Amino acid sequence: MATVASSIAVVTCLALAGCTTAASDGGDPVVVATTTILGSVVGDITECAGGTTETLMPVGVDPHDFSASSEQVAHMATAQLVVVNGLDLEGGLTDAIASAEGEGAEVMEVAPLIDPLPFGEQSSSDSDTAGSLDPHFWNDVSRMATVATLVGDKLAEVTGDDAYAECGGEAHDALEATDQQVRDILSVIPAERRVLVTDHEAFGYFADAYDFEIAGVIVPGGSTLAEASSQELADLVEVIQEKNVPAIFSNVALSSALVDTIAAEAGTSIEVVALYVGSVGSAGSGAESYPDMMTTNAQLIADALG
Ligand SMILES: [Zn+2]
Structure with missing residues (x-):
């Protein structure tokens, strides 16, 4: 029976344009996700429900500075859903997302849906992010x-x-448990040392x-692409x-030279610790998935400030 069924599937397949390509890479993805962080979370949901997720950005890439290939734009157009961070995180994907949408893709921007926060005081007044909403919502696991x-x-x-709704609910519960893990790891840091300076x-x-209090940032504003003045x-x-x-x-994905x-200018005993900021970690890093990335960052911060 299995042989008959698969023969029928092959015949049906041959009759459909584009099917050969789809079959060779395991079928069209149900979801295309932009960042590795969204790819991790959405990938768990689709895997649980028997579907697939294709992630556009490779591991370790800076999401502010990534452009899609024309093949990736085509995949966005044929996916059943395109999951985008939004709030201008993916600055290099704006045109690709618009063009996929023009071709009928269903695009879901998630950051605007989770009660987004405005950028804080660290956005310099001449930065174009001042007064706008912050896209980096994934650093609150509960929002994820x-x-x-x-x-x-x-x-x-x-x-x-x-099944997708059920699997989304399971992923939600698992992430709420991760949120509690992050809180437990960070609990060793006393109130007066809960101060962050980040890239x-x-x-x-x-x-x-x-x-925590954000005491300062190296690059002003909400993107990695700006440059700080010497003042x-x-x-x-x-x-x-x-x-x-x-x-x-600092940021694992970027040079820590600045x-x-x-750190050297501010004092000899200041440690520089690289965090996973805009992407999950590479194989062997211990931060390969979104939950592991968040508990790894929490541990690095707890070790440095605790
Ligand atoms: Zn960023």
Whole structure:
């Protein structure tokens, strides 16, 4: 029976344009996700429900600075759902997302759906992010748990398969457990040492959710693509010294040269610790999935400040 069924499938397949390509790479993805972080969470939901997720960005890439290939744009157009972070995180994908949408793709921007926060005071007044909403919501695991529910529900709607809603709910519960794990890891840090200096303004949600103060950022504003003036860097060194900041956090995906210079200028005992900021970690890093990335970051921060 299996042979007959698969023969019929092959014949049906041959009659459909584009089917050969789809069959050779395991079928069209149900979901295309932009970032590796969304790819991890959405991939768990689709895997649980028997579907697939294709992630556009490779591991370790800076999401502010990534453009899609024309093949990837084509995949976006044929997926049943395209899950996008939104709020201008994917600055290099704006045209690709618009063009996929023009071809009929269903695009779900998740960051606007989770009660987004405005950027904090670290956005310099001349930065184009001042007064706008912060896209880095994943640094609050509880908000990501909400996204899992919303994506599961949306997938159930577009596919007609309720398993997606159920799997979204399971992913939500697992992420709420991760959120508690992050809180437990961070609990060793005393109140007066809950101060962060990071490479760019990506930790506003983290500070809000887990009770930290952002003392400063190396690159002003909400993207990695800006450049700090020498005055801004001098001001930052002063803040680090004033607040007695024991560690500065750099970004695994980017060169830490500038962060190292700032740390050296501010004092000899200041540690530079690289966090997973805009992507999950590579194989063997221990941060390969979104939950592992978040508990790894929490542990690195707890070790540096605790
Ligand atoms: Zn960022």
